[in-house]
Structures are given as C-alpha cells and as structure tokens.
Amino acid sequence: xxxxxxxxxxxxxxxxxxxxxxxxxxxxxxxxxxxxxxxxxxxxxxxxxxxxxxxxxxxxxxxxxxxxxxxxxxxxxxxxxxxxxxxxxxxxxxxxxxxxxxxxxxxxxxxxxxxxxxxxxxxxxxxxxxxxxxxxxxxxxxxxxxxxxxxxxxxxxxxxxxxxxxxxxxxxxxxxxxxxxxxxxxxxxxxxxxxxxxxxxxxxxxxxxxxxxxxxxxxxxxxxxxxxxxxxxxxxxxxxxxxxxxxxxxxxxxxxxxxxxxxxxxxxxxxxxxxxxxxxxxxxxxxxxxxxxxxxxxxxxxxxxxxxxxxxxxxxxxxxxxxxxxxxxxxxxxxxxxxxxxxxxxxxxxxxxxxxxxxxxxxxxxxxxxxxxxxxxxxxxxxxxxxxxxxxxxxxxxxxxxxxxxxxxxxxxxxxxxxxxxxxxxxxxxxxxxxxxxxxxxxxxxxxxxxxxxxxxxxxxxxxxxxxxxxxxxxxxxxxxxxxxxxx
Numbered sequence: 472x473x474x475x476x477x478x479x480x481x482x483x484x485x486x487x488x489x490x491x492x493x494x495x496x497x498x499x500x501x502x503x504x505x506x507x508x509x510x511x512x513x514x515x516x517x518x519x520x521x522x523x524x525x526x527x528x529x530x531x532x533x534x535x536x537x538x539x540x541x542x543x544x545x546x547x548x549x550x551x552x553x554x555x556x557x558x559x560x561x562x563x564x565x566x567x568x569x570x571x572x573x574x575x576x577x578x579x580x581x582x583x584x585x586x587x588x589x590x591x592x593x594x595x596x597x598x599x600x601x602x603x604x605x606x607x608x609x610x611x612x613x614x615x616x617x618x619x620x621x622x623x624x625x626x627x628x629x630x631x632x633x634x635x636x637x638x639x640x641x642x643x644x645x646x647x648x649x650x651x652x653x654x655x656x657x658x659x660x661x662x663x664x665x666x667x668x669x670x671x672x673x674x675x676x677x678x679x680x681x682x683x684x685x686x687x688x689x690x691x692x693x694x695x696x697x698x699x700x701x702x703x704x705x706x707x708x709x710x711x712x713x714x715x716x717x718x719x720x721x722x723x724x725x726x727x728x729x730x731x732x733x734x735x736x737x738x739x740x741x742x743x744x745x746x747x748x749x750x751x752x753x754x755x756x757x758x759x760x761x762x763x764x765x766x767x768x769x770x771x772x773x774x775x776x777x778x779x780x781x782x783x784x785x786x787x788x789x790x791x792x793x794x795x796x797x798x799x800x801x802x803x804x805x806x807x808x809x810x811x812x813x814x815x816x817x818x819x820x821x822x823x824x825x826x827x828x829x830x831x832x833x834x835x836x837x838x839x840x841x842x843x844x845x846x847x848x849x850x851x852x853x854x855x856x857x858x859x860x861x862x863x864x865x866x867x868x869x870x871x872x873x874x875x876x877x878x879x880x881x882x883x884x885x886x887x888x889x890x891x892x893x894x895x896x897x898x899x900x901x902x903x904x905x906x907x908x909x910x911x912x913x914x915x916x917x918x919x920x921x922x923x924x925x926x927x928x929x930x931x932x933x934x935x936x937x938x939x940x941x942x943x944x945x946x947x948x949x950x951x952x953x954x955x956x957x958x959x
Contacts, residue, residue, distance in 0.1 A: 474564040491665035497569035502558030510571035516579040518571035548577030596659035609636035619711035625730030725777035815844035849885035889919035
C-alpha cells in the first residue's frame with residue numbers, strides 16, 4: 472500500500488496517474504471528516520464512495536428531480552470526483568488489486584476536465600507548467616490514455632494533435648485557438664494522463680508508482696474476495712469510438728455535439744461537421760468489427776441530427792434562440808399564459824372563500840397573488856383594492872385611499888364590472904356614506920341583476936337604513952325638548 476498527503480502531488484495528479492498506468496486498486500483520501508474512495512480497474516474509475524450526505528443519491532435526486540437512475544449514478548460519480556478534488560489538506564492511500572463491492576463506472580477524464588477551473592483552480596495548472604516554456608511538448612505514443620479519450624473541445628484537440636516536438640510550450644500555448652486558461656488546462660491534463668510528454672530535459676509532473684502486489688498478497692486477496700475480471704485485450708480504435716460516443720451523448724446541445732461554439736462562423740461549424748462525418752460515415756466502417764461499426768453508426772446518426780439543424784441558417788437561428796438564449800416558442804409562451812391564468816383564477820376563488828368567511832387578511836393575500844399574476848384583470852384588482860381598504864381604514868389613510876382608488880380605476884376600465892360597483896357600495900357602507908352606497912349597489916344590480924354580493928350587501932344596507940329611520944323620531948323629540956328646557 473502507498474500513502475501520502477494531498478498537497479504534493481494534488482489529488483487530480485494522483486487520479487490521472489492511476490488512469491495513465493491502467494492501475495487496479497482502491498484509492499482512499501480524506502480531508503478532515505470528509506472521506507472518499509475510488510476504485511480503479513484497468514485505469515478506469517469503476518466505482519466511488521463518500522460519507523457526505525450532499526453526495527448521497529437522496530440529496531442528488533432532490534436537486535435533479537427529472538433524472539433517472541443511470542443519470543443519477545453518473546451525477547453522483549462526477550459530484551464525488553469534484554468534491555474530492557476540492558480537498559487541499561489531508562491524506563491518501565492506494566491499495567493495489569482491490570476490487571469494488573459494486574460497479575458504477577464514472578468517466579474520470581471528463582470529470583477531471585470539468586473540474587479544472589472549478590474544483591481545481593487555474594493557478595495549479597499555471598504553477599505546474601512553470602519552467603516548461605522552453606521545452607518541446609509532443610504527443611506520447613503508446614501511453615495508457617489516448618488523446619481521443621480526453622474530452623477536449625474540437626479546436627483544442629486539433630491543436631494538440633499537431634504536437635510534434637518542434638515548438639516550445641510557450642509557442643504552443645500562444646497559438647492554440649482557445650482562451651489561454653483552456654490551453655493551459657488542456658496541456659496540463661495531457662501531461663497528467665500521459666498523452667503529452669516533454670523532451671528529456673523537461674520536468675515531469677508527479678506520478679504515483681503503482682506497486683504490484685506480491686504473489687502471496689495476491690493469493691490472500693483472492694481468498695478474501697472474488698477476483699476482478701481479467702482485462703480485455705486492448706482495442707485502441709474501440710476506445711476512441713467509445714470516448715467520442717461519451718462526448719457526443721454528453722453534449723448539452725447540437726453545437727457541443729459538433730465540438731464548436733454556438734457563435735462560431737458557419738464555415739467553422741461546417742468544417743467541424745465534415746471532420747466528424749468523414750471519420751464516422753458508415754461506409755468507412757463496413758469492414759470493421761461489428762462493435763466498432765455499431766458505435767460509429769450511432770455517433771454518426773447523432774452528429775447528422777445536429778447538422779440538420781446547425782447546417783440550415785433559419786433552423787440554426789431558431790435553435791440558438793431557443794436552446795442557447797432560452798427564448799420560448801409561441802406555443803410555450805401561450806401555455807405559460809394559460810397556466811398563469813389558471814393559477815390566478817385559483818387564487819381569486821380562494822380569496823372569495825376567505826372574504827365570505829370574514830377572513831380579510833387571508834382574502835387580501837389571495838387577491839394580491841391573483842392580481843400580481845394578472846394585473847390587467849380589473850376584477851382581481853378591484854377585490855384586492857377592497858381588502859386593502861378594509862385592512863387599513865382608520866389606521867393608514869394613504870393605503871386605504873389607495874385601495875379605494877384601485878376600485879374606482881377598475882370600474883372605469885372594466886367592461887360592465889358589476890362586482891366593482893358592489894365593492895364600491897361595500898366601501899361606502901363601511902365609511903357611513905349610506906345613500907352613496909345604495910346607489911353603487913343598485914348600479915351593480917342593474918349591470919347584473921343576479922349579482923350575489925350586491926344582493927346581499929343591499930339587504931344589509933336596507934336593514935341599517937330602516938333601523939336608522941325607526942330611531943329618527945325619538946332623536947327628533949329629544950332634540951325639541953332639549954331646546955325647550957335646556958336653557959332659560
């Protein structure tokens with residue numbers, strides 16, 4: 472077993488060194504209470520484990536509710552790699568020939584590439600390449616990892632494929648047609664994975680030397696657990712096709728499938744498609760092994776599907792608006808509007824129920840939600856205005872007046888808004904303006920004779936008027952005798 476600290480070398484270098492050496496075994500690392508375990512088989516990451524709740528399937532399922540089991544397993548693996556790569560203090564240990572309890576493969580190369588600049592800061596790549604500016608990088612033949620397996624952007628891959636040891640690293644980084652940080656990360660990843668080498672005088676990146684277990688230890692391990700399946704005979708062409716398939720299947724949009732930027736020139740996009748089409752066209756694979764042909768055909772179909780959109784100017788523009796810029800189609804906007812109307816109507820119905828039960832505050836909140844969803848609906852604004860008045864009358868004159876004004880505006884702008892007049896009648900009743908309230912309620916019933924709010928409020932108002940009328944004579948007599956005998 473080997474062990475060390477996470478500061479030198481950093482974890483990303485440990486992981487990619489194991490991949491480059493086609494290692495078999497278990498890598499354990501920890502940063503305080505946080506623990507991660509990674510199992511390697513033939514240099515590929517076949518399983519992961521951690522003790523973090525945020526990396527458990529239940530937590531990830533809550534964050535990605537639409538993801539299926541396979542997609543969740545992929546997300547979990549990538550999340551664990553990113554989480555571990557953020558650890559800068561702690562320890563690691565590697566146990567050779569330790570098979571995983573269960574296999575959930577993770578694309579380690581893709582995870583490390585996406586982690587560069589995120590979990591792994593660009594300063595690390597800059598520091599590791601320091602001092603190599605005058606060295607001459609070249610592609611390394613026969614390494615454990617092929618450049619086709621690395622998930623590079625198309626322009627970066629094309630530039631690195633030209634590495635022949637004739638230019639210095641400084642020149643290479645200057646002429647790669649990508650942002651400088653992307654170029655640095657690409658070279659750094661290639662060095663770690665054993666895809667790129669420098670001349671003999673050049674410094675090399677730190678590397679884990681994987682120990683081979685002794686025969687006795689191997690026998691003991693075999694007795695303790697089932698042996699890992701024997702590695703299949705290497706097929707570089709098949710590995711490259713699988714890497715391309717992973718890249719294409721994992722692309723977020725048609726532009727990524729072709730390996731070009733969405734705002735690249737059409738000629739550049741066509742060039743990217745032609746390069747892929749020439750490599751993947753079914754005619755090229757008819758005499759190849761069936762598995763190779765099957766993968767090539769599947770990838771070619773997806774690339775062709777992408778080009779059907781990207782190659783057509785109008786379709787490309789529409790696709791860019793919708794997928795890249797998030798612009799919704801007319802049907803999507805119409806559906807959103809329908810859903811918004813339905814939600815507003817549900818809020819309004821809830822508010823009516825609360826108002827009828829005398830719960831003014833709850834009714835106000837429901838009417839506000841309805842009005843916020845559909846501010847152009849005058850009836851929603853009128854009910855919101857009444858509850859705003861009701862809650863603030865006698866407490867906050869400004870808000871109460873605002874509520875009254877909302878009802879008036881709704882009446883003026885609404886088409887035969889019977890409920891608006893009914894609410895104005897209720898408001899005037901609350902203010903003690905009984906005759907004004909009566910005229911408003913009668914106007915409401917003229918517009919809609921069956922309006923239940925106006926009918927109910929008019930009956931309530933009439934009872935108050937009759938009660939006031941009955942008490943009027945007594946008040947008049949009292950006033951007369953008071954004048955007669957009150958003073959001498």
